[in-house]
Amino acid sequence: xxxxxxxxLGVMLAAFAALPVAAEQAAPVAAQSEAAGKIWPSAAxxxxxxxxxxxxxxxxxxxPMPGAPKPExxxxxxxxxxxxxxxxxxxxxxxxxxxxxxxxxxSACEPPGMPGVMTQPYDIxxxxxxxxxxxxxxAYMQVRRIFTDGRPLPEDPDPTYNGFSVGHWEGSTLxxxxxxxxxxxxxxxxxxxxxxxxKITERIHLDPANKDVLVVENTFEDPLALAAPWHSxxxxxxxxxxxxxxxxxxxxDRNPISDKGEVGFIDAAH
Amino acid sequence: xxxxxxxxxxxxxxxxxxxAHHSFAMFDMKKDVTAEGVVTDFRWTNPHAxxxxxxxxxxxxxxxxALEMTSPNNLVLSGWRRSSLxxxxxxxxxxxxxxxGKTGGSLVKVVLPDSKILENK
Numbered sequence: 113x114x115x116x117x118x119x120x121l122g123v124m125l126a127a128f129a130a131l132p133v134a135a136e137q138a139a140p141v142a143a144q145s146e147a148a149g150k151i152w153p154s155a156a157x158x159x160x161x162x163x164x165x166x167x168x169x170x171x172x173x174x175x176p177m178p179g180a181p182k183p184e185x186x187x188x189x190x191x192x193x194x195x196x197x198x199x200x201x202x203x204x205x206x207x208x209x210x211x212x213x214x215x216x217x218x219s220a221c222e223p224p225g226m227p228g229v230m231t232q233p234y235d236i237x238x239x240x241x242x243x244x245x246x247x248x249x250x251a252y253m254q255v256r257r258i259f260t261d262g263r264p265l266p267e268d269p270d271p272t273y274n275g276f277s278v279g280h281w282e283g284s285t286l287x288x289x290x291x292x293x294x295x296x297x298x299x300x301x302x303x304x305x306x307x308x309x310x311k312i313t314e315r316i317h318l319d320p321a322n323k324d325v326l327v328v329e330n331t332f333e334d335p336l337a338l339a340a341p342w343h344s345x346x347x348x349x350x351x352x353x354x355x356x357x358x359x360x361x362x363x364x365d366r367n368p369i370s371d372k373g374e375v376g377f378i379d380a381a382h
Numbered sequence: 383x384x385x386x387x388x389x390x391x392x393x394x395x396x397x398x399x400x401x402a403h404h405s406f407a408m409f410d411m412k413k414d415v416t417a418e419g420v421v422t423d424f425r426w427t428n429p430h431a432x433x434x435x436x437x438x439x440x441x442x443x444x445x446x447x448a449l450e451m452t453s454p455n456n457l458v459l460s461g462w463r464r465s466s467l468x469x470x471x472x473x474x475x476x477x478x479x480x481x482x483g484k485t486g487g488s489l490v491k492v493v494l495p496d497s498k499i500l501e502n503k
Contacts, residue, residue: 208481211407220404221429232402234455250455251402357455364427366450367404375404379448379486 140264153261154243164240168284168318173235173250173356174326174348183300183344192305192337199303212374214302220369221361223252225273225297226290227312227330230346237356245279245286250356258288265291271308273297285317299332300344307336324350402453403429409478409488415440421471422446426464428453433467433489435475449477449489451502460503471495 151157188196202210223229230236234250243261248254258277269276269292279288295308311333319325326348333341366378419437431451438444451457454464467473472495477487489502 208407211405214407215405234402357458359428359453359455361403361429363429364425364432365403365429366432366448367430369404375408377408377448377450377480377484377486379484 141267152263154259159242161242167240170238172350172352173237173354175235175351177347177349180345180347186304186342187339188337189339195305196303215369215375216373217369220367221365223254223273226275226293228298229254229274230328235356250359252361253359265289285315288314306334309336310334406488408480410481411478413478414476414490415479416476418474421467421473422469424467426454431457445485448486449475451489460501462500466500
């Protein structure tokens with residue numbers, strides 16, 4: 113029996129998903145003690161799927177497509193600018209030996225992390241469940257969990273590849289805030305890296321002129337790496353006739369990256 | 383999957399992050415080499431499919447070459463299947479050679495025994 117004055121959790125969930133939130137509302141941050149052990153609506157025992165019906169149709173897979181506006185040159189500072197200048201010099205040299213040193217990953221199977229997970233030359237797909245949006249990137253089968261159940265951002269998250277994301281719907285636009293990313297991740301082109309204090313805000317929506325185009329508008333803020341917010345846009349085109357395929361990078365990775373950052377090639381003799 | 387051609391352009395320029403697994407800086411992307419050979423192995427695997435081919439280099443020396451392709455996820459869109467090649471197949475391959483001169487490259491296309499052409503895209 114429901115106590116008078118309390119709404120069933122399912123009804124509250126439905127209200128959450130459908131409720132328009134004021135534009136540019138900053139995602140709240142929770143103290144660790146407050147967030148620890150709490151059951152948030154996306155995993156609560158009581159659930160309603162009804163609110164999903166009012167969300168936009170993002171089904172199908174989304175292929176990266178050209179045509180997005182070219183981003184401005186980021187106003188990098190400190191060691192982040194130093195690295196960018198170094199990488200750009202390697203690229204502009206045209207020297208094949210130098211260009212082999214552009215990559216800085218430990219393994220060619222190491223995923224890029226956010227936001228590189230959005231710019232792989234493979235498709236993405238979205239799953240909506242109550243209080244949560246899940247994005248799957250085909251390359252390496254990377255997963256982003258975007259909690260839309262009202263939870264705050266963690267105050268002191270462990271840095272991870274894809275970070276911690278919360279989101280809310282402003283009409284048919286999903287606004288996502290991501291923190292908790294690893295120091296040195298790549299923000300866009302080679303050499304544009306961020307600190308572990310970066311905050312990424314994405315506004316994700318269908319193109320009003322073409323519902324088969326998905327637009328992701330990014331704002332990067334980083335007190336250690338950027339003198340001013342930096343913006344970029346990604347575009348995707350919908351494909352409804354295909355599904356994502358499995359992608360296990362460890363199956364046959366024959367391109368080791370040396371400790372000098374050079375990409376290798378294991379030939380047939382090995 | 384599905385946008386290899388975009389990815390290849392991007393990696394050739396080394397300026398856009400449309401790279402999943404590795405850059406193509408190790409290959410001479412401006413050079414196409416064509417040779418006849420015999421398939422010894424075909425690996426339908428991620429992150430790349432590979433074919434191994436016994437063939438001669440420009441000096442006539444025969445060796446087993448490793449030719450890298452994109453992923454099965456992309457190749458299926460160009461008509462490839464895991465059964466497209468088998469050991470013993472006599473093929474003509476076109477590839478971008480490794481810059482370091484070793485017996486490997488990035489496949490451009492293969493002409494199968496029945497003259498069908500499969501492209502790596």
